[in-house]
Amino acid sequence: MALTVERIEVAGVSVDLATMGAGPPLLFLHGGFGLAGHEACLEKLAESFQVFAPTLPGFGHSDLPRSYSTVDDLAYFGLDLAAHLNLKNAVLVGACFGGWVAAEMAIRSTSRFGQLVLIDALGVKFGDRLTRDITDIHALYQADIAKALYADPTRGQRDAASMSDEGLTAMVRDSEALVLFGWKPYLHNPKLTNWLHRVDIPALVLWGEQDGMVSTDYGRKYAAAIPGARFESVGDAGHYPSLEQPDAVAGHISAFAGANT
């Protein structure tokens, strides 16, 4: 199913924004592979929320300003976007790479947000210098990447041969943007853990039980680093629960937001 997307300009950057549903506002920040595959979850969330799902600068067809090179840039962009949309008391949801961006936003300002939900979020490091927390997917064969990311690897399959040039361009740009923002240090900000104490809104850390990219143990530590955060897991899901278990994820978010308004 295709999302209805409009083009908006925020802080001089032209990006795609999908908007759907009615209700309290919810800002959804996608993972390293963009919004593709997460439509069902967004539609489900739209039954309870007014959902705003931007495509972050550099990903999909959204512009990438020359000056953008770190997740800091995306965090400030996200805060500008929240202001542009005039969000009030919104649920800020970030999955995978988008979870990292959401966490970076939340340590800067939560003034437009009422709750934070991180789904299999990247961005922090807990292990020692010889212990990698985040699987180096850029050192894996394609088949092994699918095994690392999905409880059922068939769920994440995209058939490049049947995709349009436009779709393929978006896919290639997703992978480039992920690398631009996450190459070194690898998909994390060594300083982020030190600042998670600044998150001053109720937070839910939601984790796929079969995540082979970042373990549930990492997820629990992430939750423990955020004051008062809850940790909940999603069965039969890997790194992208919103793709593999869209209804369950929407249910967790709705229940959490309902209990914390």
Add this chain to the structure above:
Amino acid sequence: MKVWHFSEMAYPQAWDTGYEMGTFRVNVPNSHYDPKLGADIYHRHYDEFQLCDELGINIMLNEHHSTLTCLNPAITVSASILARITKNVRLLLLGNPIANRPDPVRVAEEMAMIDVISHGRLEMGLVKGAPYEIAPANMNPVRLMDRFWEAHDLILKAMSTHDGPFSWESEHYHYRQVNIWPRPWQSPHPPVWITALSPHSGRAIAERRHVAAALLSGGIASGMFNAYRERAAEQGWAAPNDRFAYCALVGVGNTEEEGRRRADKVAGYVRTSPIVAEPFKNPPGYNPTPVNVAALKTGPTQSVARVQTKDGRTVDPTKATVQEFMDARTVFAGTPDQVFEQIKTFNQEVGGFGNLIIMGQGGTLSYDETRANLQLFADEVMPRLGDLKMPENPYGEQAERNASAAQ
């Protein structure tokens, strides 16, 4: 035409492991390397380069990392040794992968030292580096060429500034007191070479008047050289042939059979070099977006890049025969007469080039065979290259017009 000899200093002793693992780069553990054998390999190649110094064949070095096809991961180390133990010929480093180096000023210092030690014999190659060099360097493949050109500008400024210190505060590099000692022997800096594949790169190199080098694929050379000549003419100068270099594998023998047999061993280099574990072949951002879109459309990525023959056939370099490599102009092989004729023909095909880099050693070609190969080339082929008739520059008139218009 100047001649250069090049060897990557391979480690064929571990190639069985490379074939077993399906990769010759990045992730083969170095338990498969024996430092005692390795020492012999270094000394053997330095001896071959010393022979080049006696024969008047200039020397080229290259570097690669984490690989059994090249034991020269620190190009400056070998270049420093050769700067001292050779006396006559020029030393080409092709090259320094500057976008993968954290510290361009350090590169300028190293190059300046080698230039001074060698009494001004350094030719300074600055290269993008192959995609599989990204993983060992762990530098971001996105915006790699932006970093490359910034490092390039900084290195040349560090070498040519003599009233320093100066400061440099830009996107990728930050220095407050740049003031290199020594400064290079050659002024304003050693000649710069850049390797390139595409016409687009040829134009970029022309804008800086550096030497453009095409390696191992005749199909690349003519388009890239032509784009260079055209861009030079647009800017009002006629690019002389000394701005162009081509590298081919060479096997020369007293008989055709002997020459081809030597080339077959040298070709061990091209047959192993492209075998790289899938994840490290093409990191996102290394190639432009449309190139990767096109690659996705053709289905699962081919395991290695194909080489194209002159008549348009594509050849898998991991399996190609000497004849197929000859058809692709990757190899010149045979008797001295035959090799000379092949070079002569190729020179016409690409519109003329002033630098021939021969890979006179590669793969499993032994020390004795390498010496014989180099000796025969120097005795029988090289003397004739000086008289090669060079094709006329088709952009010569345009260059003249633009030059006089600019005055």
